[in-house]
Amino acid sequence: MKTLNLQTNDGAQITAYTFAPILKKGSPKVLITAMLHGDESTAKKVAQALIEKLKNEKLIGTVTIIPKVNEAAAKIGSRRHPEDDKDLNRQFKNIKNKTASNHLADELMKLAEDYDYGVDLHVFPGEHSPVVTVCVARGDEKVQAEAERLQEIVGPDVIWKLDPFKGETEKFGTLMGYLLNKGKPAFGIEMPPEDLVLDRQLEKIVNGLIKLLIEVKIIEGTKPQTTKNIPRMKRQLLKIEEPGRFVPATTKLLKPVSKGQVMGTFYPERTNKPVEIVSPFSGPLMTIAQDGPVTVGEKFIAVGLQLSW
Ligand SMILES: [Zn+2]
Structure with missing residues (x-):
């Protein structure tokens, strides 16, 4: 090296x-x-x-x-x-x-x-x-x-x-x-x-x-297999518009989420009154914000839009 x-x-x-x-x-x-x-x-x-x-x-x-x-x-x-x-x-x-x-x-x-x-x-x-x-x-x-x-x-x-x-x-x-x-x-x-x-x-x-x-022939080894059937997705984002605290309702990734499903509770800094965060999308859960403070520009959730391949 x-x-x-x-x-x-x-x-x-x-x-x-x-x-x-x-x-x-x-x-x-x-x-x-x-x-x-x-x-x-x-x-x-x-x-x-x-x-x-x-x-x-x-x-x-x-x-x-x-x-x-x-x-x-x-x-x-x-x-x-x-x-x-x-x-x-x-x-x-x-x-x-x-x-x-x-x-x-x-x-x-x-x-x-x-x-x-x-x-x-x-x-x-x-x-x-x-x-x-x-x-x-x-x-x-x-x-x-x-x-x-x-x-x-x-x-x-x-x-x-x-x-x-x-x-x-x-x-x-x-x-x-x-x-x-x-x-x-x-x-x-x-x-x-x-x-x-x-x-x-x-x-x-x-x-x-x-x-x-x-x-790609950088190191020696047995030719690796490709992984079949990896899902291809686009992201659908639910963005955070004001600072506060988020408590996710689930952290089960890649499990299906349906439109209208409660994804967690948000406590805006402004009011500190709990607000239910509801998914506007259906699809597999790609990412979800962790328990704790969140701010503008971050995302509550990203839900996958599954693509064919
Ligand atoms: Zn980066």
């Missing part, structure tokens, strides 16, 4: 760990990133566990892992960068007036030039969630299909189909979208926050990544 210290144009540091074979020529390269958002420490935990596992593997290709991309945001546990209040995972595009987040994005884009595949690890902060991989509808059909096939190798509970052109328009400028546009198969993995994640979920992700690295 080699440690790389990358430096952005404005002097910020990014530490990357590279595992490479002795004869590198022409062999494939995978880039795995975590903590583009500073409040997603579970992603760092996965990256570190993967680094430990790779120490015992025989390498035939190169994998570079960055457990903590956004050091400044991680230091204060914030999604956004403290200097410019930007969401780093929306900066992978041409931007004229560059601030700290853009310099980080530039450095990652420069590094990614040299790689064939990308996996970006994320967390649903404050939410109970299954292990979800994310298909972003960017790049041509071929690269999208390959990214989806690789997700079947990883074997999540759900494949989330995210189309920034339809619905989740705020998801432009992601690292995954950038890589897909460059013709590099890439996808995200979403997981619960550290206080909710289960050991078996962490294992599922780390083992899934090992299978992926075997499949």
